[in-house]
Amino acid sequence: MRAFVVTGPGRSGVQDLPEPVAAPGQVVVEITRVGVCGTDVEFFTGDMAYLGSGHAAYPIRLGHEWAGRVVATAADVDQGWLGRRVTGDTMLGCGRCARCRAGRQHVCEERYELGIRGGFAGALAERMAIPASSLHALPDTVDDMTGALVEPGGNALRAVWASGVEPGERLLVLGPGTIGLLAGLLARALGAEVHLAGRSERSRAFASSLGFAVSTVDALPPGPWDGVIDATNAPGMPALAVELVEPGRKVAYIGLSTTPSLVDSRDLLLKDVTATGILSGSPGLAGTIERYASGAVDPRPLVAATVGLAEVTDVLAGRRPGGAGAGPKFHVDPRR
The missing domain is CATH 3.90.180.10 (Medium-chain alcohol dehydrogenases, catalytic domain)
Incomplete structure (x- = not known):
């Protein structure tokens, strides 16, 4: 073969x-x-x-x-x-x-x-x-x-779950690549208000074509952000996610930088923020298939x-x- x-x-x-x-x-x-x-x-x-x-x-x-x-x-x-x-x-x-x-x-x-x-x-x-x-x-x-x-969707669905957002709440997704876009689609189907932030003009334009509110990180609209997903490979984004999320809420890390990403544990503690890393889509595969099959997400x-x-x-x-x-x-x- x-x-x-x-x-x-x-x-x-x-x-x-x-x-x-x-x-x-x-x-x-x-x-x-x-x-x-x-x-x-x-x-x-x-x-x-x-x-x-x-x-x-x-x-x-x-x-x-x-x-x-x-x-x-x-x-x-x-x-x-x-x-x-x-x-x-x-x-x-x-x-x-x-x-x-x-x-x-x-x-x-x-x-x-x-x-x-x-x-x-x-x-x-x-x-x-x-x-x-x-x-x-x-x-x-x-x-x-x-x-x-389904496999990337499973990763994205786990990130949405880990962000803790509920219908009507505001989710910020850093990075409008495949995983970030899938997370946005899945969260929007859940009923969350989704905003995507990215560096590339082309990726922002594509995200906008899917009906998302989009900006650069430097031009974010005012919060609050009830959950933040970091789907980038930029070493500075994990710390920014903690800075932007509402106190007492959650951030999900699914992007992976090729160099160390530093997050000050004092920022997590003093804001009472929960941070979750997502390694794989395994626990989210069945849920992703259900959402695709129903037409909730295309x-x-x-x-x-x-x-x-x-x-x-x-x-x-x-x-x-x-x-x-x-x-x-x-x-x-x-x-x-």
């Missing part, structure tokens, strides 16, 4: 690899759509922290935002999965430790991360083997494009273009395909 492999910083391409086989507990999925994420770009540039920590190494097959159809199962897997359209969790825990048994496999010390950590091959391929325990069925009202937006406008495997290198290098829309997300159809 054809698969996209990164072999080193700036080095990547399509390779012919052996067909995957479902090991015990696994299924084989024919991949219909894959999202390209900022984490994938960091692997392509060599900046991904896991490369330095030893949790990941080249060569690596990326792809952790995906949708597909089950085409084979191991003998010990429920045969009812055959033919079903699915997406799946990125975080593959050991299944034995206390964290996994408590449903927190996304922080299992021995976890694999699909296409990211531990050498578990990702979805940028025609087919992929994956544990059946990580699957989530997609209803007919969730198409392939939307299905491949994330598809975020996808600027869908390309084939041979064009992934260009996307990772920051080159926008001809005819791409204004959205921040690019998808891959491995069948092309």
Whole structure:
């Protein structure tokens, strides 16, 4: 089968690899759509922290935002999965430790991360083997494009939950990239009043086209901000989030800077602010599928273009395909 492999910083391409086989507990999925994420770009540039920590190494097959159809199962897997359209969790825990048994496999010390950590091959391929325990069925009202937006949506939904905003309250989202926009859409569906702040004129214009109130950080309207989500990679934003949020309320951190981000614990304490970090979308995947399936949230406008495997290198290098829309997300159809 054809698969996209990164072999080193700036080095990547399509390779012919052996067909995957479902090991015990696994299924084989024919991949219909894959999202390209900022984490994938960091692997392509060599900046991904896991490369330095030893949790990941080249060569690596990326792809952790995906949708597909089950085409084979191991003998010990429920045969009812055959033919079903699915997406799946990125975080593959050991299944034995206390964290996994408590449903927190996304922080299992021995976890694999699909296409990211531990050498578990990702979805940028025609087919992929994956544990059946990580699957989530997609209803007919969730198409392939939307299905491949479930994983980032799960992250965004957890950030909205962590911000603590209720209907009618005001949420500030720092960073109108994919996660920030999804958080805005999900919070707006909840009934919150959402404002997005960003540096890029293009990203602000796109957020405005989705009906959001938008500004730069320097031109924010007056508060109060009942919750703040930092979805940026700027090291100064975590401290700003604490500064802007109402006393006694919550901030959620889902952006990740490549350099240390400093937050003064005195500011948290003296404002009685709760700060939550969001590592993964795992606990939010089912809720995201429900919101997509009901039509409460339609994330598809975020996808600027869908390309084939041979064009992934260009996307990772920051080159926008001809005819791409204004959205921040690019998808891959491995069948092309």
